[in-house]
Amino acid sequence: MRSIPLPIQRLIREFNKLPGIGSKTSERFVFHLLRQPTAEIEALARSLHELKDTIRLCSDCFTVSENDFCGICENPERSKQIICVVAEPKDVMAFEKTGTYSGVYHVLGGVIDHAHGTGPDQLRIKELLTRVASGGVTEIILATNPDMEGETTAAFIAKQLKDQSSIQITKIARGLPMGGNIEFADEITLGNAMSGRQNI
Ligand SMILES: [Zn+2]
The missing domain is CATH 1.10.8.420 (RecR Domain 1)
Known part of the structure; x- marks a missing residue:
């Protein structure tokens, strides 16, 4: 060289x-x-x-933002009653591209992955519970990847939420293949997964 x-x-x-x-x-x-x-x-x-x-993280949902609050959280047309829980900011981008979701998000900053030393405490689960406890939220959509770590994380959060409140908890539909990745799903599949979400 x-x-x-x-x-x-x-x-x-x-x-x-x-x-x-x-x-x-x-x-x-x-x-x-x-x-x-x-x-x-x-x-x-x-x-x-x-x-x-x-670029910093939104103080409400922790996605990437130029300001204290991101454009989604600041948009009065977005419903603050529905929170879609995702692992990473790039997942927010994937759902935004579908143009079918009008609620807000909560970015965990990863998934529970004991093999790589990530436990629930390293994720923004406490912050999610605080958002729910502050009132006004009617539905939490769990939208982690359909792989083992994503499923473990969704199950953990669902249990925490059920212990704390009686709000509706849903999960995006399994139009996504098992082991698949939200980031790489096409917009129609992802839009369908969101609109076909089911109670858990
Ligand atoms: Zn935000």
């Missing part, structure tokens, strides 16, 4: 750290960028900087 200029090697290594990006793709990215006008490169660099400087 000594024949390749260091800045190029460095950027290839950086892209290579991204999920699903191998070294061949990283190289293609770098050589593509080299051919772009300076203004394009500067816009990309600015976006990368802004990502860390301006």
Whole structure:
């Protein structure tokens, strides 16, 4: 690799750290960028900087936001009575793309995964229970991935909620294949899973 200029090697290594990006793709990215006008490169660099400087978590639902409260929580047309519980902000994005859900969200920040040392205390379950306890919520939709960790997490939260209150608890329908992933489900499947949700 000594024949390749260091800045190029460095950027290839950086892209290579991204999920699903191998070294061949990283190289293609770098050589593509080299051919772009300076203004394009500067816009990309600015976006990368802004990502860390301006993005924080919504104080209510913990999805990514530019402000204290995200655009969904601040939207008066969204129903605060229905909370859809998801693992990650990218799941919020997946449900938003379906355009069929008009409630709000609660992002747990992961799932219960004892094999990797994540227990319920590391997730924002307490915060969810607090939101429910503060009143006005009529339904909690559990929308974790249909895999073992997602199911374990949903079952744990359902039990906590049932111990605390008598609100309706639903789970998105199993249009999603077992072991599947909300992030990669197409919009129609995900929209159907949401509208076909069932009481648990
Ligand atoms: Zn929010």
